[in-house]
Amino acid sequence: MFIKNKKVIVFLVIALSIVATLLTIYSEKNTVEVLSKYGSRGEEVRQIQTKLKRWGYYNGNVDGIYGSQTQEAVRYFQRKNGLAVDGIAGPATLKAMGIYSSSSSSSSSSSNSSNLNLLARIIYGEARGEPYTGQVAVGAVVMNRVKSSSFPNTISGVIYQSGAFDAVRDGQINLTPDSTAKKAAQDALNGWDPSYGAIYYFNPATATNKWIWSRPMTVTIGNHRFCK
Numbered sequence: 001m002f003i004k005n006k007k008v009i010v011f012l013v014i015a016l017s018i019v020a021t022l023l024t025i026y027s028e029k030n031t032v033e034v035l036s037k038y039g040s041r042g043e044e045v046r047q048i049q050t051k052l053k054r055w056g057y058y059n060g061n062v063d064g065i066y067g068s069q070t071q072e073a074v075r076y077f078q079r080k081n082g083l084a085v086d087g088i089a090g091p092a093t094l095k096a097m098g099i100y101s102s103s104s105s106s107s108s109s110s111s112n113s114s115n116l117n118l119l120a121r122i123i124y125g126e127a128r129g130e131p132y133t134g135q136v137a138v139g140a141v142v143m144n145r146v147k148s149s150s151f152p153n154t155i156s157g158v159i160y161q162s163g164a165f166d167a168v169r170d171g172q173i174n175l176t177p178d179s180t181a182k183k184a185a186q187d188a189l190n191g192w193d194p195s196y197g198a199i200y201y202f203n204p205a206t207a208t209n210k211w212i213w214s215r216p217m218t219v220t221i222g223n224h225r226f227c228k
Contacts (some may be wrong), residue, residue, distance in 0.1 A: 036089040040066040044099065048089050051097050052077060054152065055161050081160045082171060098154025115155045117177075120185035122159050124177035125167025127224070134221035135181060137195040139188025141226065144199050151199070195219060198226035 036044050045066045052058035057080075058073035071087040078085045081096055089097075095114070119139050127138040145151035145158040152158050160168060167173045177185075195201070196218040203223050207213065215227035 035091075036066055036094075038066055038068070038071050038087065044089075044094075045070065047099050048074065048094075048097065051099070051152065051157060055157070057162065077160075077162075080162050081168065082174070096156055096160045098152065098156040116182070116185050116189060118159060119155055119188060120177035120182040121173050121175065122165060122167055123184050123188075124181035125172035125175055126165060127222075128178070128181065130222040130224065132180065132184060133194045134224055135184035136187045136192055137198070137219075137221050137224070137226055138201065139185050140193040140195045141198050141201055143188055143191075144193070144195070144197060148199055194221065195226040198228055200228070201226045 036042075036048060041064055043064065046062055046064040048066075049058055049060070049062045049064070049070055052070075052073045053060075053062060055077075057077045058070065060067075060069040060073070066089075074089055074093065075085050075087045077083075077097070078087075078093060083093055083096060089099075119142060122142060123135050123139050127135045130138075142155060142158050146153055146155055152161055159165060159173070163169070165173070198218045200212060200215055201224045202209070202212045204225050205223065212227070217225055217227045219226050
């Protein structure tokens, strides 16, 4: 009788151990995949609200509560930036906002690689066919905006800011950049600035905005005039 009971106890211990292991795995999996959505609270929600408010998508309080107003602001951001419009701040939306958590970016090297690729894509979309120096200058404008307090403080934030770049609006941001654009992006990331500190550029042959013509010019490269 004792032996039989001992076997039952051993079986129960093993079964409980297996259940505990499975629950741990499930919990860790859910922790990694958790998304900010309606009803969420916390620091990530606060970051989302802060960025969307700075870019003009959100007019509510930065309170860390993902309510209906935050949800609509996320939908607005998604519509404007070619993302799936579901009102949920999933990995793609967070990446576009320049918000990286341990689950969405495992290391600084992966973040750097993502920045390089995104910068190459905007260069290719905006300036392919321009002189190489002009392509680097477009990348430098992005980097100068990141450094400026008047713009978002991440590369993705600058590029996806509402109305900032034609290539985002017309979808050319999604084209695959060539080796020249990638090299130009790397040079811009490394600090080369042939734009001489410019934070704007435009094509004088096609520009119709009177305000952009009023900006102080720093240099003209190819078809683009760079200015502050």
